[in-house]
Every structure is written in structure tokens, then in C-alpha cells.
Amino acid sequence: MRPLERLRAFFRERYPLGGLAEFATHKTVPVHRHSFWYYWGGMTLALIGMQIASGVLLLLYYRPSAQEAFESVRFIMTKVQFGWLVRSVHAWAANLVIFSAMVHLASVFFLKAYRPPRELTWVTGAVLLFLLMGFGFTGYLLPWNTLAFFATKVGTEIAGVVPVMGPIIQVFLRGGSDVGDVTLTRFFWLHIAILPLMVVGVIGLHLVMVQLQGMSKPLTVREERSIPFFPNFFLRDLIAWALILGAVLSVSVYWPATLGEKADPFAPTPAGIQPEWYFLWMFQTLKLVPGHVFGLEGELVAVGATGVAGLALLLVPWLDRPARRGRSHWMVLAAGILAVLYVVGMTGYALWIGHRP
């Protein structure tokens, strides 16, 4: 027997996973005019892979303390071979992974892939988006530069507005009454241990569901054509991954991540501090909301509305029930279009204000 055959026989004897292999060889993917959108979940996955690889490399030199964090990142960028590139890939892929997950969500929403039996695939997906945002929020503080420090101060202040639980959440996140060394330690462990464990678990569930149920076909598609997942669709997935890797490397080389100044906790909050772009729509809403709305504090109304929007996102499959199709279909579709317009509009407006001289 050849060495490869012997290795195969070794595993086959010990782990009879023939059923799984059989399942994989029979899996097919529908081909139609909307098939392009089937690649976005895989691209999100590839970007998460890049985040893990670059994050592990950054960990070799990063030091999670207020005294050393900034200096360790400066060391990575100036002294470690290709350290600047690894940090830039981590920063760019962090943004792209959220963008790609948002495109995936929007495509799944507008193609109505959340309809039964895929309700829980949708819910796990929405949870993944929230977790990815958690990665962004906690990672932003780690370089301990001015922007990171004050954006976290403002962000955790907003968390404090949440009714009843707000002050508890704020102290829990900050590890005290203000942002400091303890906050950095907490964010570090959330970023490199707790959130990754949660993401890996939820991605596992999401992918198992996708594998078991296969890809859905949009309601408007009549064609019956499909291609095998292995190797046809998988090879196309690989092309998409190569393209996204090329894109991340190119932008990282041409526009490497910057570091700015070390945070000074005693300095006044500089003007124009803004969070990452995917939080801008919430941030801008808070800035624009009047002091009082219907007799309630404006900030409270804005934070409450964001919470309701998050809950509505989780419940989309139940808000648009096939039995009630017609009325609920149009309402959910209109709400989705309005939400996209609102988020894109507010983000654009906040970016425009932020870049105004």
C-alpha cells in the first residue's frame, strides 16, 4: 500500500466518518442570477481567518497594560520585521469583515433566505454580527492611543445611558468609574479569549445549519440548475478568498495603519472624536436627538430605539411569517429598505462632518 493510502486507511479504521464524506460529495449549490450573493458568507469566514492569523502574530509582541501597550505597538510597527504589515492587515480586515458580514446580511435579507426552515441560521448570523462589533469595540482600545482612549470613554458613557442596567454595564466594561489600566486588561481578554470562543462556537452552529439545510433558492428563481459544492463551488469560493486576500494586502501596503499619540487620561477630550464607521450611525443619532422627546430624555430614547432595532433584527424571520405573507412581507421589506437608507445616510453624514475642515 502507498503511504497516502496507508494514512487514509489508518484514519478510516479509527474514525468512520464515511457518512460525512458521502454527504459532502452529494451537496449541491443552486446556480441562478443571484448566485453572486452566495459567496459573501464564505468571504466573511476568510476574513475571520485573516484576523485570527494576524491577531496571533500581533500577540507575540503586544503587551496589555496602560504603561506598555502603546510602546509595544510602536515596537511592532517600527522594529519587528513586517510588523507594520501584520498590524495593517489586522486593522483593514477588521473593517472589511464587518462590511462583508453586513453585505451578507443584506443579501440574505433581501433574498428572504431567513424564511423557514432557516430562522435559526438567521438568528445565529445576527448574533455573529453583534459579536464582530464587540471585537471592533474592544480591539479599538488596545493600542492605547488618544483616539482609542477617548472613543472608548465616549462609547462606555453611551452604554451607561441604558435604562436600569446602564451604570452596571458601564462599571463592568470599565472595571471602575473611569477608563484606565483595568479597562485595557478587560478589553484585552474579551478581545483575545472570550469573544473568539463565542464567535467560534456560534460560527460552528451557523455553518452546521447551512450544511444540513443547504443553500436556499430565492422565491423569484425558477431555474433548477445546480453545481456540486465539492469541488466546483468550493473552488469558486477559493477564488473569492484569493481576491479578498489580495485586496486586504494591497490596501494595507498603500494605506498602512497609523498609531497617533499615546493616550493621556488627564487631557481634555479632543474635538471630533468618532468611533469606528460601523458605530457612526448610532453615534450621530445620539448627537442629533433633541434633549427631550415626548417628555423622556433624548439619549434614553435613542439608545432604547437602537435596542429595539437590534431585537427586531434578531426576530426578522418571525416578523415576516409565510402565513401572513402579503402584509407582513411588504412591511418587513419597507422596514429593511428604510433601515439600510438610515444607516448609510447617517454614516455618510457623520463621515462628512468628521472630515470637514
Ligand code: HEM
Ligand atoms: C461571522 C459572520 C458570518 C459568517 C462567517 C457567515 C457564514 C456563512 C456561510 C459560509 C454561509 C453559506 C454561504 C452563503 O450563503 O454566503 C452562510 C449562510 C447564511 N447566513 Fe451567514 N455568516 C455570517 C453572518 C451572518 C449574518 C449577520 C446573517 C444574518 C443575520 C447570516 C445569515 C445567514 C443565512 C440565513 C444563511 C443561509 C443562506 C441561504 O440558505 O441562502 N449570516 N453564512
